[in-house]
Amino acid sequence: MFENAPCALLSLDARGYIVRTNRALTAWTGYAPETIAGKRFLELLSVSGRIFHETHFVPLLRMHGSADEIALDLVRADGTHLPVLVNAVEERDGAGELCSIRVAIFKATERRRYERELVAAQSEARMLQGQLEIANVALERKLGEERDLGRLREEFIAVLGHDLRNPLASTRSGARLLAREVSSERATVILTHMEASTVRMSALIDNVLDFARGRLGGGITLDLAASQPLEPVLRQVVDELRYGTGREILTDFALTEPVACDHQRIAQLVSNLLGNALTHGAEDQPISMTARTDSGVLSISVANGGTPISPSAMEHLFQPFFRGGIQPSKQGLGLGLHIASEIAKAHRGTLVAQSSSSETRFTFSMPLTDIGAEEHDG
Structure with a gap:
């Protein structure tokens, strides 16, 4: 069971030297069994792994007697790194003295790749979020400018419609006065068309003013009268x-x-x-x-x-x-x-x-x- 386990198994002495290992470790690292035996476990780790081993892994073992899922990198015989997860437990004698350390090592290549991709995706998401926030600020500014411009247009329409009422009323009144004095049938027809046009223009101006007033927040105003017949x-x-x-x-x-x-x-x-x-x-x-x-x-x-x-x-x-x-x-x-x-x-x-x-x-x-x-x- 020890030799054919699907994970790498090591037995270390109290000083951290490898006493025994199985086939999985030699197959993963490319070291011959006789080469690994007698090495310190620390020697199989990368530089960053050695630092982590001394500053975190060993103190954690001493404090709790075990350590689970510690992420380290083994250095193969060809110099390449193998990401692994390490579980370890101490064995002590009746007097409480450390006798040995049993270590189980699991490949973590896919997990590390996933973690790197996740970190990269999170970084990209933060970058995209920042870009989106910048775009939203620009969009809000643009919308504000468009709202201001739209309000200016509506105010202009309201003023224009109001100012058109007086000359239109004068034109309408003049057409009515002329209609009473002319005797030509052609002139009567022309004045009739002028009267119809001024009525239509007056209605259009009223509609524009009411629409502009509604858009500017005033809404349709009412002047109620119950006494007058409709x-x-x-x-x-x-x-x-x-x-x-x-x-x-x-x-x-x-x-x-x-x-x-x-x-x-x-x-x-x-x-x-x-x-x-x-x-x-x-x-x-x-x-x-x-x-x-x-x-x-x-x-x-x-x-x-x-x-x-x-x-x-x-x-x-x-x-x-x-x-x-x-x-x-x-x-x-x-x-x-x-x-x-x-x-x-x-x-x-x-x-x-x-x-x-x-x-x-x-x-x-x-x-x-x-x-x-x-x-x-x-």
């Missing part, structure tokens, strides 16, 4: 679009209960829905609009015929700047439906869309409770 405001929106486009817009109003809402915001919502219907609906079919109060709920819907909205476009319909599936001639910023949905949310309401081959319908619903009172109570 129907005249809605009729004015319909009349302006009907006059400006010449399209047929059918209305059905049944507003029998007071509505606590921001009348101008609701008018803006309806204007956006009607503008969307006029832009994308079939030109040979009328637009229909209903507004009614029933069971404590205000419901406004706008419907048009034409090509239905695809399911893929329906998923992104209320996102800003979405203009999927429209003809190039149907120009717009893609903000109208987004602003309309934000106005609905500000009123604690909903805006939903349904589209089929027969019609496309947008429906806004909101409760008729006092929003301002509830916000104050909250």
Whole structure:
């Protein structure tokens, strides 16, 4: 068993000289048995192994009487090193005097390779982590710069939209005054188109301002008014679009209960829905609009015929700047439906869309409770 053991076995005397060894050690190291016998175990070790032997291995044996899994390097006859793990135990006589030391040696080549690869991998991981941290810092800095630039753009858009309102209002007023004085049919047509363009430009500017305000943190603001009737405001929106486009817009109003809402915001919502219907609906079919109060709920819907909205476009319909599936001639910023949905949310309401081959319908619903009172109570 000693000679044919799968590990190297040694018996040392009290001074550390080799008294006996087995075939495994001679096969691993290339030394002849007679060459190894009489050597000190220390002589078979590398320089670093000898230092470790004297500073750790021997003191550990003396203190505990045994040592397990000590990593050392044996020096073969050809001068190459063999990584090994060493287990040792002392044997003492009845008086406690050290008699011998029994040593078992196991090859550790694969284990050492694994440990080296593990250390190398850990070192590479630390290096990559450092590079990642540097990249994250650079990315955060870049994102901060992009956020600042984006905020600057939005502030610029907000200022620009605000400053465009005054000259646009003057243009619109001038067109209306001229329409009362001209008698030429051609001039009347031109002024009608100018009026429609100014109405559309005004709606676009309102949408841009509201979007910029929302992005800058202000959100959609409400100016609630319950005492004023809502129907005249809605009729004015319909009349302006009907006059400006010449399209047929059918209305059905049944507003029998007071509505606590921001009348101008609701008018803006309806204007956006009607503008969307006029832009994308079939030109040979009328637009229909209903507004009614029933069971404590205000419901406004706008419907048009034409090509239905695809399911893929329906998923992104209320996102800003979405203009999927429209003809190039149907120009717009893609903000109208987004602003309309934000106005609905500000009123604690909903805006939903349904589209089929027969019609496309947008429906806004909101409760008729006092929003301002509830916000104050909250």
